Every structure is written in C-alpha cells, then in structure tokens.
Amino acid sequence: DVVMTQTPVSLSVSLGGQVSISCRSSQSLVHNNGNTYLSWYLQKPGQSPQLLIYKVSNRFSGISDRFSGSGSGTDFTLKISRVEPDDLGVYYCGQGTQYPRTFGGGTKLELK
Amino acid sequence: EVQLVESGGGLVKPGSSLKLSCVASGFTFSSYGMHWIRQAPKKGLEWIALIYYDSSNKYYADSVKGRFTISRDNSKNTLYLEMNSLRSEDTAMYYCAKSDGGYDYWGQGVMVTVSS
Numbered sequence: 001d002v003v004m005t006q007t008p009v010s011l012s013v014s015l016g017g018q019v020s021i022s023c024r025s026s027q028s029l030v031h032n033n034g035n036t037y038l039s040w041y042l043q044k045p046g047q048s049p050q051l052l053i054y055k056v057s058n059r060f061s062g063i064s065d066r067f068s069g070s071g072s073g074t075d076f077t078l079k080i081s082r083v084e085p086d087d088l089g090v091y092y093c094g095q096g097t098q099y100p101r102t103f104g105g106g107t108k109l110e111l112k
Numbered sequence: 113e114v115q116l117v118e119s120g121g122g123l124v125k126p127g128s129s130l131k132l133s134c135v136a137s138g139f140t141f142s143s144y145g146m147h148w149i150r151q152a153p154k155k156g157l158e159w160i161a162l163i164y165y166d167s168s169n170k171y172y173a174d175s176v177k178g179r180f181t182i183s184r185d186n187s188k189n190t191l192y193l194e195m196n197s198l199r200s201e202d203t204a205m206y207y208c209a210k211s212d213g214g215y216d217y218w219g220q221g222v223m224v225t226v227s228s
Contacts, residue, residue, distance in 0.1 A: 037213070037214070039215070041214075041215070048207055048218040048219065048220055048221055049207075051214045051216045051217075054212075054213035054214035054216070055214075094215070096211075099162075099171045100159060101159035103156060103158070103159065104156075105156050106156045
C-alpha cells in the first residue's frame with residue numbers, strides 16, 4: 001500500500017499569515033496515464049471533507065487562489081496564504097493512483 | 113447542485129449486517145465512479161471501496177474485503193454498501209463520495225456504531 005506521510009501534525013498560524021503542509025508518498029504517484037492523482041482536502045469541524053486541490057495543483061471549483069498545490073513524484077506541498085478564520089480545520093492529502101486509495105494522517109490548522 | 117445523501121446507519125451488534133445507501137442528484141450518476149470512505153471517531157479518513165460508473169470493476173480495502181460489498185443502481189441514482197460480519201472496529205462515520213480526479217463531492221455521512 002502507498003503510505004502517505006503528512007507533516008506537521010498540527011500548525012498554529014496568525015490570521016493573514018502563510019502556511020505550508022507537506023505530504024510524502026512511499027511510492028511515486030505518477031499513474032501509467034501520465035497523471036499524478038494527489039489531492040488535498042479540508043475537513044472543517046463537524047463537516048464532511050471538501051476537495052481543495054486535485055491532480056497536484058488544480059484548484060477545485062470555487063476554491064480561493066490563496067490555496068496552491070505543488071510537487072511531483074513522491075513529494076507534495078499545500079500552501080495557504082493570507083489565512084482566514086474559515087481555513088481552520090484538518091487538512092488531508094490523498095492519493096488516487098494506486099489501490100488501495102490512501103490518505104495522509106491529517107494536519108490540524110489552528111489559530112495562534 | 114450536486115447532492116449525495118447517505119442513509120441506513122445505526123447501532124448494531126458485532127456480527128450483524130447493515131446496508132447503507134447513498135442517493136445522488138445534480139449530476140449524471142451513471143457516468144462517474146463512486147467511493148465509500150469512512151472515519152472512525154476522532155480519527156483520519158480511510159478509503160474502503162470504489163465502484164466504476166458501470167459496475168464493471170470494484171475495489172476494496174483489505175480491512176473490509178470479503179465482508180463488505182459495494183454496488184449501485186444507476187436507474188435509481190443510488191450507491192450501496194452492504195456490510196456483513198460487522199466488528200467494533202467498523203464503528204465510523206461512512207461517507208459516499210463522487211470520483212473525478214479527486215473525491216469532488218461528499219455526502220454528509222452516516223454513523224455506524226458496532227457495539228454489544
């Protein structure tokens with residue numbers, strides 16, 4: 001199975017600040033079709049997860065350009081700039097390249 | 113507007129069975145793969161099953177293989193998860209999710225509690 005390792009486990013940020021979350025996979029996430037199926041999700045307290053970024057760097061519909069994804073192969077990063085109160089919650093990376101699909105353990109973003 | 117609405121959860125005893133449903137609307141259900149993903153209390157996300165748009169392929173996590181069955185009825189825009197031989201470690205919120213590059217839409221979730 002592809003193990004997804006997210007760091008840090010938790011992060012404190014001031015409103016208006018910038019943060020980065022790392023996600024590393026134990027195997028390359030490049031699919032045979034050339035696509036890399038690495039996505040980022042935010043789960044706000046008491047809510048279902050929501051898709052932020054898909055295929056490494058593509059923002060989902062309606063997602064602010066304050067969120068950006070980058071990386072390749074086994075090393076990926078989510079950056080959030082100008083952090084707002086609505087950005088708080090737990091962030092997960094997930095891979096859709098290999099079976100079984102797997103998620104990182106999550107990164108909790110809190111206010112400093 | 114895309115909507116996914118799960119139902120069928122509840123409190124059951126170990127060894128019991130339960131069938132979850134997920135009714136989809138707002139998109140062409142028969143064109144997309146669908147997943148079940150669960151989250152144990154205070155824990156992270158665990159993918160458990162995928163079914164292709166036409167039911168031609170199904171994949172499972174090892175933790176549920178042989179006990180859970182994913183299925184769909186495209187005429188009813190409904191996804192199912194039949195769960196047998198339930199264990200305490202199956203206690204979780206169960207989400208259905210639409211597949212398109214990532215899990216682009218999720219249901220609100222349905223709670224399954226397995227306890228004697």
